[in-house]
Amino acid sequence: MSQAILHGIRVISLCSGIAGSAAGLQLREAGAEVVMVESPSNPARLNAALFATLNRGKRSITLDLHNANDHQQLQRLLASADVVLHDFTPQVAAAHGLQDAQLIKVFPNLVISAISGWPQRYALANALPRETLILARLGLLDEQPGHREGPVFVRMPFANWLACWLCVIGVMARLIARDRDGRGGIAHTSLAQAALVPMTMHWNRAQTPTPTFAKGLDKHIPIPLHPCADGRWLHVHYSPDKAPWMATALAALGEAEVTRLNALWPPSHVAPNFGANKAVIATRPAQDWVEHFWQHDVAAQIAAPFGAIYFDEQARLNGYVVEVDDVVLGKTLQPGPAWKVQPPARVGGSAPVAGEGNKQLLNAAPKPALAASAGGSLAPLHGLKVLDLGAYLAGPFACLLLADLGAEVIKVEAPKGDAMRRLERIFSGTQRGKLGVALQLGDSQTEAVVQALARWADVVHHNMRLPAARKLKVDYDSLKALNPQLLYCHVSAYGPSGPRADWPGFDQLMQASCGWEVEQGGAGQPPMWLRFGVGDFFAGLSSVYALLLGLYQRNHTGAGQMVNSSLLGATLLTMSEAVGRADGSVSAIEHMDGEQTGLSDSHRLYACRDAWIAVAALLPDEVERFHSVTGEHPVDYFAGLTQHAALEHLADANVPAEAVLEAQLDAFLDSPEHAAAGLHTHYPHAVYGDLQQIGAFWDFGDLPLSLQRPPPALGQHTRQVLEGLGFASDELERLAAAGLLTL
Incomplete structure (x- = not known):
C-alpha cells in the first residue's frame, strides 16, 4: 500500500476543545503522526465518547507545562515537529512560551495554528474561548428561530466544527506555501471567525441594494418540516x-x-x-x-433521533461510519473520514492511554532545516487556477475560500444565472474573489470553450450531481483526458457510493438525518432546523481540505486525481459526542430543554428584566460559584435583575457569562473594531455599489489573503476571460447572439 499523503509530517497538538482535537484527527487520518500533549489529569477524558472519537490513532504525552523540566521537553518535541496546534489565548500561549514570535524565531520551519476564541488582533483575544459566549456576543443566538420569541440556545457546537475545518485548511495551505518558500509561519483562526462562516449568507450590506438584496431571507420563513400520521416529522426540500x-x-x-x-x-x-x-x-x-x-x-429525510445515522446503510457504505475498538469503551461505531483522496484516509485505532508515548517520543530527533527562498511574501495559494462549476452553497463557498487564499477562480454559470441568484444576498455571500463567466454547458457550440477552460485549470470544483456532470461532459474522465494533471473536486449530497450516491440532498436533510433537528427543537418540542446552513459549509470546507491534500500530493508526485466530500459525511462528523454500540444503542448526550434555553442551570440563557444573558460555567469550580451567586432558583434570580446587574454579579464571582446581543447585522458591520480585526471587509460591486461582507477567516501573518475582488455580476468577466484564452471577439458575439453566452 502506498504511503498516506501526510506521511512523515509530525503534528504536536496542545488542544483540549472540539475544534483543535478534531483538526488533529483530520491530519492524523491523512497520514500525519499526531502527538497530543495533555496534562496528567486531562479533563477532556471525562467525556469518553467525544475523547475516543477525536483522538483515535493519536499518540499521548503527559506534561505539566508549569513545570520547567516538562517545558523544556515540550521545546525538544517542537523541534521534531512540522506543525503545532493549540487552542490557547495569546496570553496563555505566552505563559507557556508558545507566543508566535518566539516559535517562529526558534523553529522557522514550524507551521503554527492557534484556534482561539477571537482573532489575535481583536480586543477580546484573551477572552475565554467558550462557543456559547462568543455566539451571544456576536448576536448569533438572535439569528436562530425558536418555538418562542427571543434569542435561542444553539445545541450544535457548530463554530467548533467549522473552526476544525478552517484550521486544517490553514495548515495545509501553510504546508503548501512552505514547500514553495522554505519557511513555516502562522495559520491562525478562531471560534468567532468560524461562527461567522454561515453569516456570509445573511450579513451583507450594499450601498445601492436591489429590493431583493435588501429583503434578504427572514429567519421566520416557514421551514418544510411536516408532522406525519405516526407522529414523526419529515423535512422536504423544494x-x-x-x-x-x-x-x-x-x-x-x-x-x-x-x-x-x-x-x-x-x-x-x-x-x-x-x-x-x-x-x-x-x-x-x-x-x-x-x-x-x-x-x-423529491429530496426528503425523516427527522431522526441523534445517533440513528450510525446504522444507516449509505453512511456505512461510504466509510462515514467506522468500527473502532476503543481501550475504554470497547467496540464502537464512530464518525469516519468525511473526505476521500488517494492514497485513502487511514482510520486510526483506539484513542491512546495517557502518557503512553512519553518514553519513546520525547527523544525524537529534530527536523532538518529547510532552505528559505529570497522571494517576497505571496498568498498561500498564489498561482493556483480554479474552475468553479458549482451552484447553491457548498461548491461556491469552497471556491470563495480558495480565492481568499490567493487562487485565481473563474466561476461558470448558465447565461440565465446560477439558481441562487434569486436569493441575492445569499448568492453574493458565496462568490467573492471570482471572475464571472456566463456560459451554457453541454452545447456542442460551446464545447471548445469548456475544453479551453479545463486545459487552463489546475482545479475543477463543483457540487452538481455526477449524472448531470457526465451529460454536460464536465465529469472527471472527460476533463482528465484534456488535462491529465487535473485536480477534480466533487461535493455530493450522500457520498460517491451506495444507493443514494446520485440523489439530491441539502443541508436541511442532513441535519434531519443526523438528529440535529430533533436536538435543536428541545425536549418534547417539534424538531427545528438550525438556520445557519451548517451542512453546506461543513461540506464545502471539507472539500477544500481534500483538495489541498490532493494538491500537496500532486506537488510531490505530479499526479492529478479526483477527490470528494459530501454533506452527509461532513455533517455526520458532528455526531462525535456520541458513539454507536453493537447492540444498536447510542451513548448518552446532553439534551436541550423544551424552552430552548440550554443544557443545564450553568450552561444556558437567562431572561433578565430587560434583556438576555448567556452563562457558560462548565468546570466544577465555575458551577459552584454560579450557584453561590444565584441560589437554588437561578431563573427567578435573573428575572429580578437587569442584564447589566446580572453580569456584574457573575463577573464579581468569576463566572463566565456574556450579554446576548440582538439585531446585530448593522452594528456588526458598523464596528471599526471588527473591521480592524478583519471580521468584515468591503469593495465596490458592479450593481450594489460599496458592498460590505464577512471578512477574513484566517491570519497567516507574513502571507497575505486576497479579499479585494467583489462577487461578479452575471457575465461580468465573460469577454475578458475568454479573449484571454484566445477566443476572438466575433466568435463570442456569435455565441452570445445564440443565447449561449452572456457578455
Whole structure:
C-alpha cells in the first residue's frame, strides 16, 4: 500500500476543545503522526465518547507545562515537529512560551495554528474561548428561530466544527506555501471567525441594494418540516407537488381548499403549496412518505433521533461510519473520514492511554532545516487556477475560500444565472474573489470553450450531481483526458457510493438525518432546523481540505486525481459526542430543554428584566460559584435583575457569562473594531455599489489573503476571460447572439 499523503509530517497538538482535537484527527487520518500533549489529569477524558472519537490513532504525552523540566521537553518535541496546534489565548500561549514570535524565531520551519476564541488582533483575544459566549456576543443566538420569541440556545457546537475545518485548511495551505518558500509561519483562526462562516449568507450590506438584496431571507420563513400520521416529522426540500401521492391529494382537495390551507402559513420560498403540503403529509406515516418521495426524486429525510445515522446503510457504505475498538469503551461505531483522496484516509485505532508515548517520543530527533527562498511574501495559494462549476452553497463557498487564499477562480454559470441568484444576498455571500463567466454547458457550440477552460485549470470544483456532470461532459474522465494533471473536486449530497450516491440532498436533510433537528427543537418540542446552513459549509470546507491534500500530493508526485466530500459525511462528523454500540444503542448526550434555553442551570440563557444573558460555567469550580451567586432558583434570580446587574454579579464571582446581543447585522458591520480585526471587509460591486461582507477567516501573518475582488455580476468577466484564452471577439458575439453566452 502506498504511503498516506501526510506521511512523515509530525503534528504536536496542545488542544483540549472540539475544534483543535478534531483538526488533529483530520491530519492524523491523512497520514500525519499526531502527538497530543495533555496534562496528567486531562479533563477532556471525562467525556469518553467525544475523547475516543477525536483522538483515535493519536499518540499521548503527559506534561505539566508549569513545570520547567516538562517545558523544556515540550521545546525538544517542537523541534521534531512540522506543525503545532493549540487552542490557547495569546496570553496563555505566552505563559507557556508558545507566543508566535518566539516559535517562529526558534523553529522557522514550524507551521503554527492557534484556534482561539477571537482573532489575535481583536480586543477580546484573551477572552475565554467558550462557543456559547462568543455566539451571544456576536448576536448569533438572535439569528436562530425558536418555538418562542427571543434569542435561542444553539445545541450544535457548530463554530467548533467549522473552526476544525478552517484550521486544517490553514495548515495545509501553510504546508503548501512552505514547500514553495522554505519557511513555516502562522495559520491562525478562531471560534468567532468560524461562527461567522454561515453569516456570509445573511450579513451583507450594499450601498445601492436591489429590493431583493435588501429583503434578504427572514429567519421566520416557514421551514418544510411536516408532522406525519405516526407522529414523526419529515423535512422536504423544494416543492413535492409533482410526486404522485401529493399531486392526487392536491387535486382532490380542489383549488379553493388548497388556497385556504396555504393561507394559514406565511409564503415559503421553497414550496408554493406549503400549507396544503403540510395537511396532506399528515395523512400518512413518515416512512411511507419518504420512500415515495425518494422514488420520485423529491429530496426528503425523516427527522431522526441523534445517533440513528450510525446504522444507516449509505453512511456505512461510504466509510462515514467506522468500527473502532476503543481501550475504554470497547467496540464502537464512530464518525469516519468525511473526505476521500488517494492514497485513502487511514482510520486510526483506539484513542491512546495517557502518557503512553512519553518514553519513546520525547527523544525524537529534530527536523532538518529547510532552505528559505529570497522571494517576497505571496498568498498561500498564489498561482493556483480554479474552475468553479458549482451552484447553491457548498461548491461556491469552497471556491470563495480558495480565492481568499490567493487562487485565481473563474466561476461558470448558465447565461440565465446560477439558481441562487434569486436569493441575492445569499448568492453574493458565496462568490467573492471570482471572475464571472456566463456560459451554457453541454452545447456542442460551446464545447471548445469548456475544453479551453479545463486545459487552463489546475482545479475543477463543483457540487452538481455526477449524472448531470457526465451529460454536460464536465465529469472527471472527460476533463482528465484534456488535462491529465487535473485536480477534480466533487461535493455530493450522500457520498460517491451506495444507493443514494446520485440523489439530491441539502443541508436541511442532513441535519434531519443526523438528529440535529430533533436536538435543536428541545425536549418534547417539534424538531427545528438550525438556520445557519451548517451542512453546506461543513461540506464545502471539507472539500477544500481534500483538495489541498490532493494538491500537496500532486506537488510531490505530479499526479492529478479526483477527490470528494459530501454533506452527509461532513455533517455526520458532528455526531462525535456520541458513539454507536453493537447492540444498536447510542451513548448518552446532553439534551436541550423544551424552552430552548440550554443544557443545564450553568450552561444556558437567562431572561433578565430587560434583556438576555448567556452563562457558560462548565468546570466544577465555575458551577459552584454560579450557584453561590444565584441560589437554588437561578431563573427567578435573573428575572429580578437587569442584564447589566446580572453580569456584574457573575463577573464579581468569576463566572463566565456574556450579554446576548440582538439585531446585530448593522452594528456588526458598523464596528471599526471588527473591521480592524478583519471580521468584515468591503469593495465596490458592479450593481450594489460599496458592498460590505464577512471578512477574513484566517491570519497567516507574513502571507497575505486576497479579499479585494467583489462577487461578479452575471457575465461580468465573460469577454475578458475568454479573449484571454484566445477566443476572438466575433466568435463570442456569435455565441452570445445564440443565447449561449452572456457578455
